[in-house]
Amino acid sequence: MQIYLPIAxxxxxxxxxxxxxxxxxxxxGMFGVGGGFLMTPLLFFIGIPPAVAVATEANQIVASSxxxxxxxxxxxxxxxxxxxxxxxxxxxxxxLGIQLFNFLKxxxxxxxxVRLSYVVxxxxxxxxMFVESxxxxxxxKRSGGAPPRRRKHTWIHALPFKMKFRxxxxxxxxxxxxxxxxxxxxxxxxxGVGGGFxxxPAMIYLLGMPTKVVVGxxxxxxxxxxxxxxxxxxxxxxTVDIALALLLMLxxxxxxxxxxxxxxxxxxxxxxxxxxLMVLGVVAKLALDLLLMPAELYSxxxxxx
Amino acid sequence: MMTIPPRLRPLPFPLLLSGALLFLFAxxxxxLRAQDERVVAGLxxxxxxxxxxxxxxxxxxxxxxxxESPPPADSPLQVIISVSGPAQPVTVRRKEKRxxxxxxxxxxxxxxxxxxxxxxxxxxxxxxLSEAEDLRYRVSIPRAIGSIEVPDEVSDxxxxxxxxxxxxxxxxxxxxxxxxxxLSEETLFETSVELxxxxxxxxxxxxxxxxxxxxxxxxxxxxxxxxxxGLERFLYSLAHERPLLYGLMSxxxxxxxxxxxxxxFRLIKS
Numbered sequence: 001m002q003i004y005l006p007i008a009x010x011x012x013x014x015x016x017x018x019x020x021x022x023x024x025x026x027x028x029g030m031f032g033v034g035g036g037f038l039m040t041p042l043l044f045f046i047g048i049p050p051a052v053a054v055a056t057e058a059n060q061i062v063a064s065s066x067x068x069x070x071x072x073x074x075x076x077x078x079x080x081x082x083x084x085x086x087x088x089x090x091x092x093x094x095x096l097g098i099q100l101f102n103f104l105k106x107x108x109x110x111x112x113x114v115r116l117s118y119v120v121x122x123x124x125x126x127x128x129m130f131v132e133s134x135x136x137x138x139x140x141k142r143s144g145g146a147p148p149r150r151r152k153h154t155w156i157h158a159l160p161f162k163m164k165f166r167x168x169x170x171x172x173x174x175x176x177x178x179x180x181x182x183x184x185x186x187x188x189x190x191x192g193v194g195g196g197f198x199x200x201p202a203m204i205y206l207l208g209m210p211t212k213v214v215v216g217x218x219x220x221x222x223x224x225x226x227x228x229x230x231x232x233x234x235x236x237x238x239t240v241d242i243a244l245a246l247l248l249m250l251x252x253x254x255x256x257x258x259x260x261x262x263x264x265x266x267x268x269x270x271x272x273x274x275x276x277l278m279v280l281g282v283v284a285k286l287a288l289d290l291l292l293m294p295a296e297l298y299s300x301x302x303x304x305x
Numbered sequence: 306m307m308t309i310p311p312r313l314r315p316l317p318f319p320l321l322l323s324g325a326l327l328f329l330f331a332x333x334x335x336x337l338r339a340q341d342e343r344v345v346a347g348l349x350x351x352x353x354x355x356x357x358x359x360x361x362x363x364x365x366x367x368x369x370x371x372x373e374s375p376p377p378a379d380s381p382l383q384v385i386i387s388v389s390g391p392a393q394p395v396t397v398r399r400k401e402k403r404x405x406x407x408x409x410x411x412x413x414x415x416x417x418x419x420x421x422x423x424x425x426x427x428x429x430x431x432x433x434l435s436e437a438e439d440l441r442y443r444v445s446i447p448r449a450i451g452s453i454e455v456p457d458e459v460s461d462x463x464x465x466x467x468x469x470x471x472x473x474x475x476x477x478x479x480x481x482x483x484x485x486x487x488l489s490e491e492t493l494f495e496t497s498v499e500l501x502x503x504x505x506x507x508x509x510x511x512x513x514x515x516x517x518x519x520x521x522x523x524x525x526x527x528x529x530x531x532x533x534x535g536l537e538r539f540l541y542s543l544a545h546e547r548p549l550l551y552g553l554m555s556x557x558x559x560x561x562x563x564x565x566x567x568x569x570f571r572l573i574k575s
Contacts, residue, residue: 003357233552243540290407290408
């Protein structure tokens, strides 16, 4: 069934979009990522103009993360307090990131710098996570049960402004979560992604939050970030395609529900190793894009960009 | 509108022609009157509507050659028909290998390029129209693309125009269809132009040229309106005229969809 999209000005197959939405929704519910980094290139591929793809994708993520958060809320796996702290940091970071991006743009070669840092950054996160979760799985197999959870007492615990995060079972200073929020916000603004798959590892490893709580909490703050992005795109570029968003959402919200259920059935370390594999997959794709000679060296963009 | 030559009056769509074009038209056509061969043309439709189910369209351009005296025997008559969509500025970027990595380096700004352009002819294009006439009437695709802004560091601006044509041809937006205008008895002609599903709204300009020996002996121009209708029209207008309302509506739909799926799954489970 072909549908003409009013803003993208292209006719597409409705079932294809439902399927794409569903697939990305599953990942979103499982890992607490928005899925924009996966969906946006797929939309480019089927011919949606890039500006419309990015803006509409943000709108769709609002729906799938909201669906995912509701599922997590019922299971009490959302740390609202931590989510709010991260969100505040994220908004500050996004603001700083936009300034930094404009500065980099003024000195040129921002494209190269962004892509390189993206690949380097993600491959480090991906491999560290992969190794760590692989070890955790081996350890639990050997001892035949979950290892005793030992919390290391590091410099993080010596910082002031301590706060109780009941759902995460943490009593730490608000400084690390705010800093994590800010740095993810900066990266997200520079790289043009929601930042879910940077936020999730940071919450697990830097803040020491339990994996199950991380997913719901990440989704919680993604709702606000993407809602803000949607409004910004709709009012400045008029690039949100509501028809496209609706089709992706229908698939996405169902996928998010299924993904959440799959995620809850898996063990924490299995979830982490799958996420690590996904991050590594994305890095591999990005690296190949940079290293292999593209089939078409030229690309078209709207005027005045 | 006083400049309209009398011979244009009985044509089917003269109202759509702009005054300025008509003036140029009269200038160009005037010295060719001696040839006495003129186009009388029509379209299968004068409006294309884009509704939710739009999946490409086709326009049929047909017509006849009116003449007072028998056609000259020395050279065959050729017909060229071009359809062009609204022009837009385009940026063409090129990737280059820097430090072992492929990145966008040079960019060329093309002031105005038609969003759609199809040119059909009754013979191979070079045979039907001379280079000089192409330059004058801007008929072929490279000529129809407007001026380009070339930064100092770009030494080969032509390759950027070529890339634009190559990329748009691949998605059916630019078409060169030699031999697809069917001409019978040097009098009746017809062709159909395929419009792809990724069509931009606007007025599409249709030009018909009669040529002999590669020279244009008569030209005719009309236009066809491509418009969104119904829901497509409503959403498009809302997005551009009330962007904040539109954005909030998009968010509301997202929240409802998210909540709906969550509620539905809870019902299924219980």
